Amino acid sequence: MQLSLLARGLGAIEGGADPDVTSLTADSRKVQSGALFAALPGTKVDGTAFVADAEAKGAAALLCAEGASIASSLPLVRSADPRHALAVMAARFYGAQPECLVAVTGTAGKTSIATFTRQIWEKSGYAAASIGTTGVVAPNRTIDGTLTTPDPIELAELLSSLAADGVTHAAMEASSHGLDQRRLDGVRLGAAAFTNLGHDHLDYHPDAESYFQAKMRLFTALLPTGGAAVVNADDAWSGRAIEVATGASARVMTVGRKGDFLKLKRLEHERSRQIAEIEAEGRIHRIVLPLAGSFQMANALVAAGLAIATGVPVADALAALEGLKGASGRLELAGTTTAGVPVFVDYAHKPEALENVVSSVRPFTTGRIVVVFGCGGDRDRAKRPMMGEIATRLADVVIVTDDNPRSEDPAKIRAAIMAAAPGAREVADRRLAIREAIAGSRAGDTVIIAGKGHETGQKIGEVTHPFSDHAEVRAAIAELHG
Ligand SMILES: CC(=O)N[C@H]1[C@@H](OP(=O)(O)OP(=O)(O)OC[C@H]2O[C@@H](n3ccc(=O)[nH]c3=O)[C@H](O)[C@@H]2O)O[C@H](CO)[C@@H](O)[C@@H]1O[C@H](C)C(=O)N[C@@H](C)C(=O)N[C@H](CCC(=O)O)C(=O)O
Ligand SMILES: Nc1ncnc2c1ncn2[C@@H]1O[C@H](COP(=O)(O)OP(=O)(O)OP(=O)(O)O)[C@@H](O)[C@H]1O
Numbered sequence: 001m002q003l004s005l006l007a008r009g010l011g012a013i014e015g016g017a018d019p020d021v022t023s024l025t026a027d028s029r030k031v032q033s034g035a036l037f038a039a040l041p042g043t044k045v046d047g048t049a050f051v052a053d054a055e056a057k058g059a060a061a062l063l064c065a066e067g068a069s070i071a072s073s074l075p076l077v078r079s080a081d082p083r084h085a086l087a088v089m090a091a092r093f094y095g096a097q098p099e100c101l102v103a104v105t106g107t108a109g110k111t112s113i114a115t116f117t118r119q120i121w122e123k124s125g126y127a128a129a130s131i132g133t134t135g136v137v138a139p140n141r142t143i144d145g146t147l148t149t150p151d152p153i154e155l156a157e158l159l160s161s162l163a164a165d166g167v168t169h170a171a172m173e174a175s176s177h178g179l180d181q182r183r184l185d186g187v188r189l190g191a192a193a194f195t196n197l198g199h200d201h202l203d204y205h206p207d208a209e210s211y212f213q214a215k216m217r218l219f220t221a222l223l224p225t226g227g228a229a230v231v232n233a234d235d236a237w238s239g240r241a242i243e244v245a246t247g248a249s250a251r252v253m254t255v256g257r258k259g260d261f262l263k264l265k266r267l268e269h270e271r272s273r274q275i276a277e278i279e280a281e282g283r284i285h286r287i288v289l290p291l292a293g294s295f296q297m298a299n300a301l302v303a304a305g306l307a308i309a310t311g312v313p314v315a316d317a318l319a320a321l322e323g324l325k326g327a328s329g330r331l332e333l334a335g336t337t338t339a340g341v342p343v344f345v346d347y348a349h350k351p352e353a354l355e356n357v358v359s360s361v362r363p364f365t366t367g368r369i370v371v372v373f374g375c376g377g378d379r380d381r382a383k384r385p386m387m388g389e390i391a392t393r394l395a396d397v398v399i400v401t402d403d404n405p406r407s408e409d410p411a412k413i414r415a416a417i418m419a420a421a422p423g424a425r426e427v428a429d430r431r432l433a434i435r436e437a438i439a440g441s442r443a444g445d446t447v448i449i450a451g452k453g454h455e456t457g458q459k460i461g462e463v464t465h466p467f468s469d470h471a472e473v474r475a476a477i478a479e480l481h482g
């Protein structure tokens, strides 16, 4: 594609020439002959340091920030917001996208909602995909996940290949990093959703307000005027999210107990399902959601809202909730001991998620709640004491262990949790911690292994060791009964 077409409206081209650009990248190590290299200021290094490297590899053009100092004779596009410009260029370069695209943001529930929305669409006969933390699921393929919101070039390429495969509907997660770094700025959205705001990523965002504002870019910068904004009405931040969406001229649809569009009137919990009465358009729909945890009901309502906003009839969307399968590792029953103790694997790695998940199993737990968890290294440290306090307040037996210590000393991470978790036991080895929890359980108890969910590795230093909570739960139960 000619550089002038790629850059149209994004910034003047310096250097006169208008080369044919044959690929795009923001990583000099991946530059191929004919590429446009985006030299972006980053969180660790400044991409302008790699311009000479990119030029030596045959780059045809450059993109950079307005004031950047660049020593190169290559045609150059300067932009006040180069990450935005790159995302828009990537969308132009790769072209087609599924005709119906929706994105969901919020601290917790994104993966579940993207997965549920895909399932509701599938039930209505659409070729549908979901994109997020656990990867991509589409009719003809599944791809394992790396980032919650992929980099803009990878995302544009993915959307174009999904469209080429005949996918018409796609639901994706919009992480706050992704929104802040403009990764979705080239995505043509039909609807967007907000779930809730809790404590996470305050190592990246300066404070809760900036974290909220980053999430709100979904409504203010990405959702076209008149697009549907589905908002969970029951969170402390819902009022502000509704205000922002209304201010952005979105068609606001609220769901939940305080919702106007889908109103949860009644909810009854059983061990692995819940029965709900939902009021929609003046009618009451009684549905059985085959998943545990009231937070899953909240997620299901947002997903139904997104499906309805994109053309699924109300009754069909609500009926489809009865067939939903949970996303891998989200309050997922990984095994049951012979004493009948359910052992759940869950992805709670932040305070509100842990609070929700432990509270969710209380209604059907006649004995004790046993929780195993840790906190990730090189991540927001403030979460550690908060999660220690929540676990000891809400669970009966707490075992603190490791969860991806990365470059940090695992003992120090555990100590930060333990300082706020009186009475908790410390078992460094996650495999042993899971065994202790299961071996110590008795009839009536519920065991939750939190923090890793679908993950298949334990990252210690730079090495990711194969590790699965699911597999460890199964092995521990087998050993116990063997
Ligand atoms: C902290 C963070 O979010 N970093 C993201 C950011 O990287 P960066 O630009 O700041 O990286 P940098 O290392 O400072 O490099 C600056 C620039 O120089 C370039 N470079 C660097 C070295 C070189 O030799 N040549 C070169 O060209 C880099 O490619 C980059 O363009 O922009 C990149 C391009 O979009 C992202 O891939 C990268 O995500 C990293 C891998 C990451 O781990 N991100 C996590 C924290 C994340 O995004 N998580 C969220 C939320 C998770 C959740 O809770 O669900 C997610 O969406 O997954
Ligand atoms: N609506 C919700 N409210 C509170 N907690 C929730 C909600 N939905 C899920 N959770 C908790 O958060 C965990 C992660 O859920 P999910 O993967 O759906 O969210 P996410 O927003 O994609 O998270 P991440 O940003 O980590 O990818 C679940 O395992 C559960 O513990």
Ligand SMILES: N[C@H](CCC[C@H](N)C(=O)O)C(=O)O
Binding pocket: 148, 349, 375, 376, 377, 379, 403, 404, 451, 452, 455
């Ligand atoms: N997307 C999140 C996942 C955290 C999962 C948890 N197991 C951990 O390692 O902290 C992050 O990278 O912060």
Ligand SMILES: [Mg+2]
Binding pocket: 110, 111, 132, 133, 134, 148, 173
């Ligand atoms: Mg997710």
